[in-house]
Structure formats: C-alpha cells, structure tokens
Amino acid sequence: MVSREHKRPATLLHEKFQLLRSITNSHAMNKTSIIFDASKYIEELKQKVERLNQDIATTAQNSTPQTLSPLQVTVETLEKGFLVNVFSETSCPGLLVSILEAFEELGLSVLEARVSCTDQFQLEALGGESEEQVESMDAQVVKQAVLEAIKNWSESNINQ
Numbered sequence: 001m002v003s004r005e006h007k008r009p010a011t012l013l014h015e016k017f018q019l020l021r022s023i024t025n026s027h028a029m030n031k032t033s034i035i036f037d038a039s040k041y042i043e044e045l046k047q048k049v050e051r052l053n054q055d056i057a058t059t060a061q062n063s064t065p066q067t068l069s070p071l072q073v074t075v076e077t078l079e080k081g082f083l084v085n086v087f088s089e090t091s092c093p094g095l096l097v098s099i100l101e102a103f104e105e106l107g108l109s110v111l112e113a114r115v116s117c118t119d120q121f122q123l124e125a126l127g128g129e130s131e132e133q134v135e136s137m138d139a140q141v142v143k144q145a146v147l148e149a150i151k152n153w154s155e156s157n158i159n160q
Contacts, residue, residue: 071150075143081128082142092121095153102149103127106142
C-alpha cells in the first residue's frame, strides 16, 4: 500500500478532480469540463446565497412587532376607576413599564392587574383614581394616555 505522501502528483491531481466532479455533480470526463462545471456550480451557489440574503433582509423588515401585530387597547369606565385591556399577539419587552408610567402620570393607582409577557403581551388592569379626579377623567383620556405610552415605547424600540 502506498502512503499518501508517496503517491505521484498526477495521481493526487486525478483524485482531486474526481472529488471536485462528485461535489459539483458533474458528469464530465475531461479536466476542462470538470472545471467549467465547477465554476457554474459556484455561480449557482452565489446566486442562492444572494437570494437567501434578500429573503432574510425582507423577513427582518417585516417582522417588527409593530407590523406583525398591532396592539389592541380597550378602556371601560367603572364606578370608581377604569378597566384597561391591552393585547398583542407578540411579546413586547418593556411595554408594561411604559403603560404603568402612563397610569402614574394620570394619577391612577393599579388596584388589580393580570399580565402575560411571554409569547404574547396581555394586560388587564383595574386602575382607580383619587376622589378629586373622579369627575374630571373619562375613558377616552385614559385610552389616549395608554396609546401615547405604546407609541413612545414603539418609537424607542425602533431606534434601538
């Protein structure tokens, strides 16, 4: 048995051409045709890579939470406060903090809340207000404040 180091250069070159022929699925027998088939194969691979890069770029542009799943916001007036529901089919890291800050700015206290932030975002919060604000605030004001908090959160996530 002849070791690899002792094989003739022509034999090694022949083995390399056979390897190239098998990798590129070439049926050619002469060296020039094998090299030509290999260059065509490389060009096809380059085109596939370019298409995949375009697909990745398109997917990245279209997969922001704001375009995939618009947030749904409802606010109901209760006897002494508001029931606020916010829902998105995607997770929204940091959104809960923005909404709670909006509550604080309105002077609403969160009396009870249920939140899910894993695969989707869902908030159901019961916000109570102080006695002097009972007459002055309505559900539309609360909804606008929540929507503004969502807008600010969305803009800060896009800029990151």
